[in-house]
Amino acid sequence: MWKGRHALPCLVPVLLALLPAVTSLHGEPQYMVLVPSQLHTETPEQSCLHLHHLNETVTVRASLQSSWGNKSLFNDLVVDKDLFHCVSFTIPRFLPSDLVAVLSVHIKGPTHEFKKKKAVLVKNRESIIFVQTDKPMYKPGQSVKFRVVSVDKKLRLLDEL
Known part of the structure; x- marks a missing residue:
């Protein structure tokens, strides 16, 4: 029953950015692009495209366009039938x-053309560092054992030195 639920786990705060007004329920082409409303730098993000009818x-x-440059998500993708396709991307860190x-987004065919632009917030990745010792108190001369863990704001492990 829930087999397809894992298809979009990172799109929880989804921005249904680009869905044209549909004049009829059947027959007219429908386009939808899914992108999180808030993206983070140096973290894998995902964008999905759904073409129907x-x-x-x-x-x-x-593409994503900003002062740090352009990031192509789908570049001249040719589609001739219904499609659901996701692409992963990473945005570089900026000041x-x-x-x-x-x-x-620009979708063009012989008789249909669809163009849309939407704003998306991009934030630099921030990390939290935890330092844990193996016991709360030490006597003079004892070895101190500790571990350092770096996580992001959602408490996901980061691979940092």
Whole structure:
């Protein structure tokens, strides 16, 4: 029953960014792009594209644009039938603490064309460091054993030195 639930685990705060107004329930092409509303740098992120009721071959281009540059998500992807496709990407670290990027999607076919832009918040990854000793008190001369763990704000382990 819940077999497909793991398909989009990292898209919990999903921004249904690009869904055109549908004039009829059946027959008209429908396009949807799923991107988290808040992205983090140096962390794998995911974007998904869903095309439904295609009656022609279309070309899809999607990218994130900001002062740090452009990040192509789907580059001249040619689709001729219904599609659900996800792509992983990583945004490089930048100096300002918060940045607004623009998600741009362009879907073009012989008779249909769809263009949309939407703002997405990008934040630098922040880490928390825990230092744990093997016991609370030591006597003079005893060896101190400790472990250091680095996690992000969601308490996921980070691979940092």
